[in-house]
Amino acid sequence: MSLSTNRDNPTIQAHRFDYNGTILAWEHIYMDHSTGSAGDSSHSSTADLSKGPSRPLIILHGWGASKKIMQPLARMLAFHHDCYVIDLAGFGESSEPPFAWKIDDYADSIQAWADHIGLLKFDLLAHSFGGRITLKLLTRPWSKEHVQNVLITGGAGMKPRRSASFYAKKYVAKILKAPFNLLPAPFKSRGLDWLRATSTWKSLGSSEYAVLSGVMRETFVHSVTEYLEPTLPKISHSVLLLWGENDDATPLYQAQRMEKGLAEAALVVMDGCGHYAFLDKPKQFVAIAEAYLKPTDQEG
Numbered sequence: 157m158s159l160s161t162n163r164d165n166p167t168i169q170a171h172r173f174d175y176n177g178t179i180l181a182w183e184h185i186y187m188d189h190s191t192g193s194a195g196d197s198s199h200s201s202t203a204d205l206s207k208g209p210s211r212p213l214i215i216l217h218g219w220g221a222s223k224k225i226m227q228p229l230a231r232m233l234a235f236h237h238d239c240y241v242i243d244l245a246g247f248g249e250s251s252e253p254p255f256a257w258k259i260d261d262y263a264d265s266i267q268a269w270a271d272h273i274g275l276l277k278f279d280l281l282a283h284s285f286g287g288r289i290t291l292k293l294l295t296r297p298w299s300k301e302h303v304q305n306v307l308i309t310g311g312a313g314m315k316p317r318r319s320a321s322f323y324a325k326k327y328v329a330k331i332l333k334a335p336f337n338l339l340p341a342p343f344k345s346r347g348l349d350w351l352r353a354t355s356t357w358k359s360l361g362s363s364e365y366a367v368l369s370g371v372m373r374e375t376f377v378h379s380v381t382e383y384l385e386p387t388l389p390k391i392s393h394s395v396l397l398l399w400g401e402n403d404d405a406t407p408l409y410q411a412q413r414m415e416k417g418l419a420e421a422a423l424v425v426m427d428g429c430g431h432y433a434f435l436d437k438p439k440q441f442v443a444i445a446e447a448y449l450k451p452t453d454q455e456g
Contacts, residue, residue, distance in 0.1 A: 166234040168227075173272055175265045181249035182242035182269065183223060185230045210451055211304060212275050213237040216266070218284025218310070219379070222248025226283070229434045232442045237279075237449065242269065244286070246372045256374030259382055263292040270302065279305045279449050284406065284431065287311025288384060295390040305449055309398045309441075310431045313384035314410035388417030395421040396448045400429030400436060 169184040213233060215226045223241040230239040243250035245257060245265060253261065266289060270278065280303055282290040287308045293299050294306065339347055395418050399411040408425065415423040424444060429436040 166231050166239075173269050175245075175268055178245050178253050178265070179251045180242055180245060180265065180269060181223070182240060183227070183230075185227070185234045185239040185241065186237075187234050210236050210238070211449075212278040213239050213449065214266075214270065214275075214278055214280050215239060215241045216280070216282040216286025216289060217241070217244065217247070218286055218312070219376070220247070221284075224248065225432075225435075228438065229281075229442070232438060233281075233445065236446060240273070240275075240278075242266070244289075246375060252371055253375065254371075256371050256378055258375075258378045259288050259292050259384075262289045263296070266293060267296070267298055275302065277302060277304055279303070279307070281307045281445065281449075282309070282311060283434070284310050284312050285379065287406075288313040288379060288382075291384045291387045291391070294393050294395075295387050299393070303393060306393050306395045307398055307445055307448060308395060308414075309433055310400065310403055310406050311397070311411070311414065312406050313382075313387075314406070314413050315383040315385065316407075316410070385413070385417060388414065389419070392419055396444075397421060397423040398433060398441065398444060399423065399425050400431060400433040401425050401427055402429060403431045403433075405431040 166185050166187050171182050171184065173180045173182060213230075215223075215230055217223060217226050223243050226241045230241050233239055244262060246252045280290055280293070287310070290306060290308060290311070291313050294303065335347075337344060397411045397415055399406075399408055401408060403411075411423055411425075415421045426433045426437060426440060426444075434441040
């Protein structure tokens with residue numbers, strides 16, 4: 157564990173968690189309100205991690221990102237929250253999973269991590285791919301015991317509207333794969349590997365898929381081909397959907413579909429913001445998040 161402190165900034169503690177051989181890097185970001193400044197090295201044990209000014213807040217990043225992109229937001233929220241940011245498996249400083257993970261595997265890792273830390277009650281803030289994981293977590297009995305309020309921004313998981321060009325590319329991809337699918341297993345595998353390395357094949361896929369290889373490429377496929385509309389009726393948590401009006405990665409219609417499917421949800425749209433609303437207008441984003449995540453009088 158490493159520790160970074162500054163008199164005028166939150167304490168940032170860096171940790172590692174071994175999840176069945178996959179190393180997950182995470183940080184605890186908090187303020188020591190007993191002194192009115194950043195904390196000190198006395199906050200080094202797992203037992204101390206749940207102490208803070210209010211309920212802990214777990215923050216999950218999106219696909220292709222890392223905890224670094226969420227750190228400025230966590231630092232701003234740390235005045236009122238114990239913030240925990242993690243590099244999801246395969247991103248940032250965390251190691252790749254040993255096999256191609258599905259969304260449920262990521263949810264399993266977050267559940268194990270939260271249990272390892274010893275957080276009893278906490279809020280969740282998730283962006284993009286982190287939203288997929290959050291929707292999966294919220295369907296579990298475990299979440300009813302541990303997760304309180306939830307904020308999803310630019311959350312993925314809803315089935316997107318597809319253009320004609322998408323279906324054209326999909327058809328061409330099937331045609332290209334057809335001859336290799338007829339080959340015996342060893343030759344089929346080699347042939348498909350060769351095909352995926354060609355510029356023609358790469359031009360058919362998304363930019364995110366094109367830069368991936370190995371286990372993360374298959375993990376990406378598992379993720380984007382699982383649509384999570386069926387999870388929505390199973391979720392009873394309060395969820396704030398905080399969206400950029402110009403989000404072109406997870407467009408506003410997906411947020412509206414999510415709001416309609418959830419039992420207790422509200423959609424707030426931020427003008428002039430895109431997929432990273434928390435970077436486009438950080439002060440406005442934090443003000444809205446604080447107002448929503450603030451514990452009620454009944455909660456203490």
